[in-house]
Amino acid sequence: MFNEKAQMMKGDKIRELQKEKMLKMVRYAHDNVPMYKRKFKEAGITPSDIKSIDDIHKIPFTVKDDLRDHYPYGILAVPKEKVVRFHASSGTTGTPTVVSYTRNDLDTWYDLMARTYNAAGVEPEDIVQNAYGYGLFTGGLGFHSGAEKLGCAVLPTATGNTKKQIKLMYDFQTNVLACTPSYAIYLSEAAENFGYKPAKDFNLRVGMFGAEPWSDEARASIQESFGLKAQDVYGMSELYGPGVAVECPKQNGLHIWGDEFYVETIDPISGEVLPEGEKGELVFTMLSREAMPLLRYRTKDIAVINYEECGCGRAHPRIMRIKGRSDDMLIIGGVNVFPSQIEAALLETEGIGEHYQIIVDRDVLDKLYVKAEVDRGHYESDEYDEEELLKRTSENITAVLNIRARVKLLEPGSIPRTVGKAKRVLDMREEHDRIEDV
Numbered sequence: 001m002f003n004e005k006a007q008m009m010k011g012d013k014i015r016e017l018q019k020e021k022m023l024k025m026v027r028y029a030h031d032n033v034p035m036y037k038r039k040f041k042e043a044g045i046t047p048s049d050i051k052s053i054d055d056i057h058k059i060p061f062t063v064k065d066d067l068r069d070h071y072p073y074g075i076l077a078v079p080k081e082k083v084v085r086f087h088a089s090s091g092t093t094g095t096p097t098v099v100s101y102t103r104n105d106l107d108t109w110y111d112l113m114a115r116t117y118n119a120a121g122v123e124p125e126d127i128v129q130n131a132y133g134y135g136l137f138t139g140g141l142g143f144h145s146g147a148e149k150l151g152c153a154v155l156p157t158a159t160g161n162t163k164k165q166i167k168l169m170y171d172f173q174t175n176v177l178a179c180t181p182s183y184a185i186y187l188s189e190a191a192e193n194f195g196y197k198p199a200k201d202f203n204l205r206v207g208m209f210g211a212e213p214w215s216d217e218a219r220a221s222i223q224e225s226f227g228l229k230a231q232d233v234y235g236m237s238e239l240y241g242p243g244v245a246v247e248c249p250k251q252n253g254l255h256i257w258g259d260e261f262y263v264e265t266i267d268p269i270s271g272e273v274l275p276e277g278e279k280g281e282l283v284f285t286m287l288s289r290e291a292m293p294l295l296r297y298r299t300k301d302i303a304v305i306n307y308e309e310c311g312c313g314r315a316h317p318r319i320m321r322i323k324g325r326s327d328d329m330l331i332i333g334g335v336n337v338f339p340s341q342i343e344a345a346l347l348e349t350e351g352i353g354e355h356y357q358i359i360v361d362r363d364v365l366d367k368l369y370v371k372a373e374v375d376r377g378h379y380e381s382d383e384y385d386e387e388e389l390l391k392r393t394s395e396n397i398t399a400v401l402n403i404r405a406r407v408k409l410l411e412p413g414s415i416p417r418t419v420g421k422a423k424r425v426l427d428m429r430e431e432h433d434r435i436e437d438v
């Protein structure tokens with residue numbers, strides 16, 4: 001097992017280490033990052049006021065805008081010369097969020113990534129096909145270096161060029177596929193169109209899927225089509241990238257590596273810290289980031305944390321799957337819904353394929369408007385009855401989500417496929433605003 005000591009660390013040891021590292025980190029951030037010195041001063045506290053893990057609640061949150069305000073070099077705690085890498089994520093406002101790494105930060109990240117692969121069931125003998133985007137996005141280089149660190153061979157296919165991707169998957173008989181879950185669905189569909197039977201012709205054993213929310217129904221579909229174990233991986237650029245949390249083969253929550261990340265759950269509106277087991281926004285404190293320390297960083301991701309030891313023997317707390325982000329949540333007729341819940345309702349409907357779009361518009365906010373592709377097999381069968389399927393889909397959405405939906409069925413292949421993160425929600429309100437601005 002890779003870094004067994006860290007992977008199998010007991011709960012009391014994790015908490016002891018968290019306290020020790022956190023107290024050090026709080027002082028380090030305060031003494032080296034002017035933004036933190038200012039935040040502490042404004043809150044009327046000093047690092048000496050933080051004596052225990054619970055005292056961390058006294059420290060104000062850090063938010064994405066804090067990073068944007070420090071574009072391009074970010075909130076550096078080290079001289080620029082000590083930085084060896086930058087990554088960035090593009091935001092909706094145009095100014096990217098830049099994150100920076102020292103040599104030690106990269107070593108920590110790659111160790112986390114190697115553990116992440118290994119905990120998900122990947123072994124050093126495996127060949128990893130890495131179809132995440134290489135570049136400013138952290139997915140490509142993170143999954144690349146972690147696989148090498150574990151001892152795997154990497155095939156750095158990156159995103160796109162789907163035909164070649166499939167040929168290499170077949171020729172190299174790759175064992176692990178790393179990409180977004182939506183691209184995995186696209187790859188299996190494309191492989192079938194090229195005449196392959198993915199579960200039989202390929203040799204994939206484990207999928208390392210993340211970077212976007214996906215439902216259990218999507219997981220079941222990917223597992224069946226490729227004949228692999230589809231593992232959920234969570235992370236974000238601000239927290240190094242991928243490798244913050246991962247599922248073990250029990251597939252019962254994603255283990256957050258507690259020796260490097262301290263997690264809290266808060267009420268996204270009031271900011272109040274929630275008791276264990278309540279659903280809320282995840283807030284992370286990085287316990288050893290050198291270049292860019294982050295204390296109490298608000299992720300906007302909504303989930304429940306489970307602190308019980310897992311059946312796999314790991315005591316690292318678990319995220320019970322990310323349902324979505326607070327800023328992606330739709331309020332339809334007064335009901336809060338995440339796109340992944342709509343996905344689940346759609347995929348539960350026999351005859352509906354994996355590709356769909358949710359349309360949000362000013363005059364349809366009281367109703368859900370969904371375009372869904374019909375599954376190809378169903379579409380070509382004699383059983384296909386558009387009206388019947390339409391009725392069943394709307395009824396299923398109402399049964400699962402308790403909201404009414406206006407559904408349009410589309411021919412297979414009509415929704416544009418993406419190779420990175422899928423764009424499931426089309427917000428027409430933004431379109432109107434753009435037109436009105438002109």
Ligand code: DLL
Pocket residue numbers: 089132138139209210211212213214232233234235236237238241242243299301322323324325
């Ligand atoms: O998506 C890093 C990553 C790459 C994670 C590859 C996993 C695999 P960002 O582009 O900064 O970084 O986006 C981070 O993506 O706050 C979540 O909203 C979402 N996200 C990431 N992983 C998951 C997941 C990368 N497993 C944002 N389930 C996060 C649901 C996820 N959402």
